[in-house]
Amino acid sequence: MKRIVFYIFLLIVAFASCKDDEITTDPKYRLEYSTDTVKFDTIFGGQTTPYQTLKLYNNSGEKINIASIHYASSGDYFMVNINGRNSNNVSNVEIANGDSLFIFVQTNGECSGSEIPFALFDSISFSYNGNVDYVYLSAYSETPRILENYVVTTDTTFSSTQPYFIKDTLKVAEGATLNIDGGVRLYFDNGASLYVDGMLNCNGTVDSPIEMRYFRGDDLYKDTKYYLAPGNWKGVWLSKKSGDCKFISTSIIGGHQCLVIDSALTERKVTIGNSQIYNAKYGVLIAEECDLYAYNSLFANGGMYNVYLSDGKYLFNHCTIGSYLDYSLSGKRSALVVDKNTSISVELNNSLVCGSKTCDIDNTSHNLRDSINDNTMRLDIVCCTISQKDSLTGANNYGNKWNADLKFYNSASNKWINRFYVDFRPDSLNPARTVGSDAILKIYPECATDIYGKSRVDDEFPDAGAFEF
Numbered sequence: 001m002k003r004i005v006f007y008i009f010l011l012i013v014a015f016a017s018c019k020d021d022e023i024t025t026d027p028k029y030r031l032e033y034s035t036d037t038v039k040f041d042t043i044f045g046g047q048t049t050p051y052q053t054l055k056l057y058n059n060s061g062e063k064i065n066i067a068s069i070h071y072a073s074s075g076d077y078f079m080v081n082i083n084g085r086n087s088n089n090v091s092n093v094e095i096a097n098g099d100s101l102f103i104f105v106q107t108n109g110e111c112s113g114s115e116i117p118f119a120l121f122d123s124i125s126f127s128y129n130g131n132v133d134y135v136y137l138s139a140y141s142e143t144p145r146i147l148e149n150y151v152v153t154t155d156t157t158f159s160s161t162q163p164y165f166i167k168d169t170l171k172v173a174e175g176a177t178l179n180i181d182g183g184v185r186l187y188f189d190n191g192a193s194l195y196v197d198g199m200l201n202c203n204g205t206v207d208s209p210i211e212m213r214y215f216r217g218d219d220l221y222k223d224t225k226y227y228l229a230p231g232n233w234k235g236v237w238l239s240k241k242s243g244d245c246k247f248i249s250t251s252i253i254g255g256h257q258c259l260v261i262d263s264a265l266t267e268r269k270v271t272i273g274n275s276q277i278y279n280a281k282y283g284v285l286i287a288e289e290c291d292l293y294a295y296n297s298l299f300a301n302g303g304m305y306n307v308y309l310s311d312g313k314y315l316f317n318h319c320t321i322g323s324y325l326d327y328s329l330s331g332k333r334s335a336l337v338v339d340k341n342t343s344i345s346v347e348l349n350n351s352l353v354c355g356s357k358t359c360d361i362d363n364t365s366h367n368l369r370d371s372i373n374d375n376t377m378r379l380d381i382v383c384c385t386i387s388q389k390d391s392l393t394g395a396n397n398y399g400n401k402w403n404a405d406l407k408f409y410n411s412a413s414n415k416w417i418n419r420f421y422v423d424f425r426p427d428s429l430n431p432a433r434t435v436g437s438d439a440i441l442k443i444y445p446e447c448a449t450d451i452y453g454k455s456r457v458d459d460e461f462p463d464a465g466a467f468e469f
Contacts, residue, residue, distance in 0.1 A: 023094065024062035027130045031064065031095075032057040038105050040139035041217035041225075042117060044165060044187075045109035050218055051081075054103040054135055056126070058095040066093040068127040069103075077120045078137050079106045109141030117142045144187070152178045152198070163187050165215060172198040174241045182208030182249065187215035193234035197241040204249030206274060206453040212236065213253040228420040230303055230325070231256050231281030240264055246271040254279045254420075258302075263289035263311065272297050274451050279325065279420055283308055294319050295444065296451045298424060298466050301325035306355070310339035314346045317440055318447045318456075320424050320465040323355040324408065338379060345378040350436035350447070352424075352465030354387040354406045383440070385432040385464040401464075404431040425467045433469055436462035 034055040043049050058064055069090045071080045081104040082090045095101055107120065117140045126133040144165035152172045158164060159181040166188045172178045176198040180186075182205045186194070194200075194212070204210035214232040217225060226232075235255025238245055240262045248271070252258045258280045261270055270292045277284050278300040285299050290312040298320045299307050306323035323335040335355035338346055383399040387406045408422045426432050438461055441448045447462075449455055456462035463469055 022063060023065045024060070025129055026062070029060035029062045029064060029129060030131065031066075031126060031128065031133060032059055033133070033135055035135070037136040037138055040107055042140045042142055043107060043109045043217070044163070044215065045118070045141045045143045047165075047215075048079075048108040049106050049139075050216075051104040051106045052218075054105060054124075056095070056101040056103065058097055058099055061097055063094065063096050064128055066095065066126055066128045067091060069093060069124065070127070071122070071124045077107055077109070077139070077141075078122055079108075080104070080124060105137060107137075107139050107141075109139065152176050155179070157181060158184050158186075160184065165189070166192045166194070168192050170194045172196045172200060172242075174198050177201065179203060180210055180250075182210060184210050186210075186212045188213070188233035189215060190232060191234060194236045196236070196238045196245065199243040200238070200245040200247075202247045202250040204274075206249055206449075206451075209249040209251060210247075211251045211253075213251070224420055227254050228279055230254050230279045230301075230420070235259060235280070238262060238270065242268065244269045247273070247275050247277075249274045251275065252277045256281050257283045257286055259285050261285075261287040261290045261292065267291070269293070273446060276300075276451070280306075287312065287314070290314070293317075295447050296449075296466050298322075298451065300422060300424065301420070305337055306335045308337045308339070309344060309346060311342040311344060314344070315349075316347065316351050317349045317444050318436065318450070318462070318464075318466055319348075319351045320467065321351065321353045322408070322422065322424060324422050325420070338377075340377050343376045346380070348381045348384050350382075350440050350462060350464050351384045352386075352406070352432050353384065354404070383435055383437040383464065385435050399435070399437060401431055401435050406431065424465070426463055426465065426469045428469060430463075430469065432464040434459065434461040435464040438462060 038052050038054055040049055040052065069082050071078070071088045080088065083093055083101055093101065103124065120139040120141055122137040123134045124137065142163055144163045145160060146165045146167060147170055148167040150170050153176055155177045157179040161183065163185040164187065166186060169192060174197040178198070179201045181203055202210050214227040216227055220226040220229050233255055235257045236252060237260045242264065258277045268291065270290055272294040274296045276298040278298060280302045282303055283305040284302040285307045286305060288310050292312065292314045295317040300320065300322045302323055303325055307321055321336050335353055338344065381398065381400055385401045385404045387404050388402060408424055438457070441456060441462060448457060450468035451466040454468045456468050
């Protein structure tokens with residue numbers, strides 16, 4: 001009896017095995033795909049991209065044989081790895097029910113030299129059971145102007161609509177001036193930087209801003225671009241030898257230190273207007289012995305220091321200074337650090353200072369007040385919104401709003417602050433609304449519109465910070 005039961009068990013196993021080995025040819029059993037289009041962000045021609053993954057699933061309930069997985073292109077713009085093989089065509093790939101297949105796709109773009117981006121489109125076909133499925137491939141390729149060991153020795157203007165790809169250090173020599181026109185994009189390789197011994201004029205506009213960032217535009221995390229991550233390139237350094245410099249409608253994103261203004265050997269003026277400088281591994285703005293005027297600008301998300309000021313004269317009108325970076329170094333310092341041990345004057349007008357730390361303005365020796373005057377230090381704060389508690393209230397408060405409950409969002413997905421991006425635009429309930437003084441707009445007419453060119457005089461009083469509701 002036991003022997004009979006044993007043989008029946010073997011027959012059942014054998015039948016199940018035969019069932020598992022059966023391959024359906026019925027066209028109603030279909031494959032599924034992780035996406036219908038593998039998309040690449042704008043890429044540089046001649047620079048091979050990181051791969052993107054296409055995943056194929058068999059959830060049909062039956063085993064399927066793919067007669068052909070085929071990619072064919074006359075331009076050979078895309079490189080396809082199918083089931084571990086670098087091949088444009090693979091035949092007879094069996095996928096059991098519940099199993100999956102990975103296909104890896106890369107592209108190195110198109111080096112036409114044209115200033116107009118080149119659209120790349122193609123597809124991969126999957127033939128099985130009389131069905132033919134297509135997954136499409138798309139990319140936009142630009143031919144960059146590659147700068148390697150490039151030194152600006154005479155007055156030079158960057159005006160190309162093509163991106164500039166800086167491979168190492170772009171240097172402006174002493175006595176030379178680099179002018180950068182609106183719309184210019186400077187993309188930096190790993191560890192690359194812009195080092196200025198001369199003068200730098202970034203002449204962007206609200207409608208045609210200048211961009212400086214890491215060159216990769218693919219996703220680091222879901223919905224988070226690689227160039228937003230801090231520390232991939234070194235940043236911009238104004239050396240001790242540098243002269244007057246300005247950054248108008250300029251974005252500096254994701255540097256090791258986004259902007260460093262070194263102590264000057266000569267008198268020097270630095271102007272930052274309508275600009276966004278954010279996401280630094282160590283410091284967004286580090287300034288020493290500087291005469292700095294900043295207006296309508298964002299300084300946000302420094303890992304170690306967000307904004308650090310020492311020895312100099314600093315004026316901030318309608319600026320947003322915030323530090324919420326979700327990063328390993330975040331929370332080490334306050335949003336704004338003023339070095340009390342140096343000869344320094346700092347004025348904040350109609351601005352917003354906020355951060356994840358309790359103390360958003362750090363000057364370690366004093367209890368924070370709107371105005372501190374002694375032999376070396378002066379700190380004036382007027383009509384600002386600050387998410388920090390302060391004991392000075394009443395008639396001497398100079399129109400400031402302290403201990404403000406400031407909350408900001410990731411605009412892309414309406415979630416709370418994500419890893420590398422914060423949307424600092426105010427909503428209708430933001431406590432920075434109408435806190436600013438309109439007298440500042442009369443004294444400094446460049447502040448009459450906000451960072452995006454929106455009027456500040458359409459309602460009762462301007463909002464504090466770089467962004468008007």
